[in-house]
Amino acid sequence: MSTATASVSVEDAVNRRRGDLIELSHEIHAEPELAFAEFKSAAKTQALVAEYGFEITAAPAGLDTAFRARFGDGPLVVGICAEYDALPELGHACGHNIIAASAVGTALALAEVADELGLTVVLLGTPAEEAGGGKVLLLNAGAFDDVAVAVMVHPGPIDIARARSLALSQVEVTYRGREAHAAVAPYLGVNAADAITVAQTAIGLLRQQFAPGQMAHGIVTDGGQATNVIPARTVLRYTMRANDAASLRHLEGRLADCFLAGAVATGCDYDVEQTEPPYDELAPDKWLADVFRGEMIRLGRTPIGEEVEAAVPLGSTDMGNVTQVMPGIHPIVGVDADGASVHQPGFAAAAAGPSGDKAVVDGAIMLARTVVALAETPAERDRVLALHAERVAS
Template identity: 45%
Template sequence: MSTETADGFKAKAEATLAAELDRVLAFSHRLHDNPETGWEEVKASAWLVEELHGVPNARVTHGLGSLPTAVCAEAGNGTLVLTICAEYDALPGVGHACGHNIIASSALGAFIALAPLADELDLTVRLLGTPAEENGGGKIVMLEQGNFDGTHAAMMIHPGNVDESEMHPFACSGFAVRYEGRAAHASASPHEGINALDALTVALTAIGLARQQLEPGQQIHGSVDGAGTAPNIIPEKATGKWMVRAHDVQSLQRVTVVLERCLRAGAVATGAVLHIEQVGRTYADMRNDATMTDLFTANAARLGRTMSRTDKRGGSTDMANVSQVFPSIHPMISLGDGCPPIHNEAFAHHAASPAGDRAVRDGALSMAFTCIDLATDQQHRSRLLAR
């Protein structure tokens, strides 16, 4: 490996990104203006591949196993393999209100900054474009397919309204629920019907009462999609979606039993037939690597960001499943004062603002600098290679 200091490598990485920053930011805005939901990121993944082909000596693959919108790019042939994750799916109705355009662009920026240095660092830098974080668990599928194999550490950043060195997401599962009853005239022959809406009402009541007895950290929340077609017809079908969350996968399994029990109560009370189908994969709880977190915090400070620490839990992510297998980090990058919380239209506006552009640059450099620290410090390097 080169005798160049870590600071020397960081200066080179910063200069490389500075020369390419305009195209990285243009890519961010292009994604923002053309949102695509999970599993449908056809344009986004193609545009990412287009940008990666512009990186000298990058090895790029579009489509991985069963996932046509997944992407892999590698640069360098070093023994230490560091993976940077890019997300680019949007939310239905509110576009990039989770700022995944910033996630993808910062990952691209970090890859561009590191690629020319990879062999000097005895590093293989890998970018994985991971579809459907919001609704499908693309990273979980990619873990199962072996797309993360060989990784020694993984990282990504996520925009938000605060700078935080760690994210503490809940383990999470989602379910589609359907009650099937029997239609009948609500006035002439109500006794001939089986009311699916009543089944759903009983279930909602049971869930509301059960919340008092949930364990700390357990959550149940859901929405009703539809129930019935006209007030004078006994509803023969009622549908909805529910999510359960908990501090860890074991607690998640227990709260799932509670949800299922409440849903069955509606069927038992009315005679309706209950159908429950899990939607997507089960998201695990996040294991933040302490050493990598400290390195990222120090590198963000070089760029003028003070990363706070918090134990507050919120949301869920399939990056947590990656962290169960490989040392990982998932820090939050603020979009500045006045930025609202994620998942609303106002946040989507901030994701394409000057503060959003700064988050792309700072996120890219903080990750690139952290990779350089892991590659140049023998203690850090040995710890990861020994896994």
């Protein structure tokens, strides 16, 4: 089968399943589930590929809402990542329903040409991208070991072929002091709320010295229970981001001193706990991204220019960890949300609207055709397989 024939075939396959894919997107959107609790969403994402004959492995890495669905036995193993967790209160304001449905569409389309192209198609259900690092846990447990290249799409307000992201880590800081009546005997207390104030003030002053790309944002999850009781326990949660892992490590050290300052200044005990695996920055494969950019243009989309891609802020994703160890892409497929961006209510509404539905179908077509191009370009196919062989041998 020629590249042109296979590319047409996978596009036709997605279009034939258009109704099923949009229905899947809407069903996931209608029942949003949080990280590690996406039982219904994971089951819905598996259903169509199970009907097609994919072999399903439940709960890889011991994650109850993860899965692997495999089809074919070709030497080029392609992993397609499906996300389906939602945000607290906002639901699918990051459009993970679109990601899941487009991943299913890609997997179904590639399954139809797997034998001809020498592919093994692996649909990976990856929970807890918003909080918990499902892909990192799966990667560390070996769920990606046989995968030579990993792909997925993510919705956003604009089209970006070679999307970048920031490295991320998150910590929870607990301060422990001593209760006292705030009016009768405040001198007997050790104020854990003051420790938070000192820490956040120190972080606020530190921002002037943040390196380019470094960010920190936090919330107080426990600030005390009554105004007339000096709080003996408070909890602060902070997320840190940077352009790359090295810059993130530096930022973590600076914020650690700020957390310590809160304890020293108030006399509190404290501890800092990492709440999830760190997220590395995306390292998109240039060849794959360039092919995907061409597919965007072919479908009438307008991806931003290569010269500005690195300057567009995109938050963080555990797909970054995957692309650090194997070729992969995480392009952004534009959704018209009337000016809203991800993590806003307007984007949640648009994720199940006409533009969101178009992103499901276009995303699946573009990913499938990009994989076909890889499979039918000998030099690039050999490059990807050689990198996988090196990774397995190391």
